[in-house]
Amino acid sequence: MSNIITVKDMNLWYGDHQALHNINIEIPEKSITAFIGPSGCGKSTFLKTLNRMNDLIPSVKITGDIRYNDADIFGKDVDVNSLRKEIGMVFQKPNPFPMSIYDNVAYGPRTHGITNKAQLDEIVERALRDAAIWDEVKDRLKKNALGMSGGQQQRLCIARALAVQPKILLMDEPTSALDPISTSRIEELVMELKNKYTIVMVTHNMQQALRVSDNTAFFLLGELVEFGKTDDIFSQPKDKRTEDYITGRFG
């Protein structure tokens, strides 16, 4: 399996405060990679660096090298909008736009120039099917998305992200605002999606990382402490700090 993202010696500052120290990681294609660690350890910040969402915060400074399929994501010729089309994102809190279910999913394709109605219909249906929500919404595509339940909204947001056909899906604690049933549905969905997409997921829930991910990265105080196969990380961690965290000694 080849690596789709390669990060070398990456550092990140919020103003004067260094939030990430010397991160090196290689993320394999078509797999699920989980980032775990206590609050404030930098895992979300790192996730948002991968599709340059941190560009929106003016005080952020980044050094080092991040490559997506061998291309430097901070390269001068890189269009950040095309990068985000390739590397989609699902946020912690479901954030559907205040428009119809259909328009939410069609937003991305329309942004990238698709206006043909038949083509849009097809993309919307496929994205909603891939996000395992088609059967629930097919009769109310014109209804406002804000009328859905939280779990449905999050799956809609996943469908919305899938509709631009990304290669990678970044998920920032996608189930932390949801009830247990919605959470397990999203987990099942994520495991199915890895056949087509590379998934990088931040989670607070170690059980979740263990259940769904192939590889796990443990972050602490802005450092990547350990990265490896999920089974190895949870059964025989190499670093004492990883062991302490997963056995619940702190966090």
Place this chain on the structure above:
Amino acid sequence: MLNQSLSPKRKRYEMTMKALMLVSAGLTAALVLFLLVYVLSQGIPNITWELLSTKPSYLTERIGILPDILNTVYIVLATLVIVLPLGVGAAIYLTEYASNKKMVALIEYAAETLSGIPSIIYGLVGMLLFSNSMGTCLMAGALTLVIMNLPTIMRTTQESLKTVPQSYREGAFGLGAGKWRVVRTVVLPGCVDGVITGCILSVGRILGESAALLFTAGFAHAVNGLITGLTAPGATLTVALYVYAKEQGEFGVAFAIAAILMVLTVIINFAATLVQKHFAKRRSI
């Protein structure tokens, strides 16, 4: 301890304060009511179809306020057409694009100061800036009102832009949307209510404005079309009210205009409340 009643002195103090508050509240309500009843009772009997549909004639010595009504409509239209793109554009720039926060704060402060300046000063500036070059005309008046209402439109739009959740912007950026697309499709639709509220407040302000227009738009009472109207001098209802009351002693006509303006003001305030309620409801689904 809890059952102990207040000392008589304390009780008297409480009673007095309560009475004073009641009196001031009653006085305020009575004043508004008196004004309303007085103006309407003096004005409404003087409102006739003839007054509304004719222009004043020196031959028949009859007064009609049709030109003033038209002038008011023209000046409101012209002002809004110019001030809306300017104010909304400035607000979008300041909230969504500008990265120099100190500059933004300075501009916001300036805008707030601007809205506190007495309107006669706007009139003076408008006269020197616009009327001197283009003559005394409705357009000069409208441009003066543009400067006056720019802060209102800008600030209400800005406040409304700030209520659009950041998560919407993130969601759209995350899909690869460019800045302008995010603003146009996600941010602007969320702040329509602010823009409409700003418009309604501005219309109210324009209707009530006299000082700034005395200098710039003139006093003529001719019936014109929109285009000629804007290039000719003309009085709005409020200015006409001043002229008829102060210079011609036509208090009947003045009160008729006052009654019309008062009803319009009530309608405008009502509309503003309706718009806000409508959008509040739409947001909560």
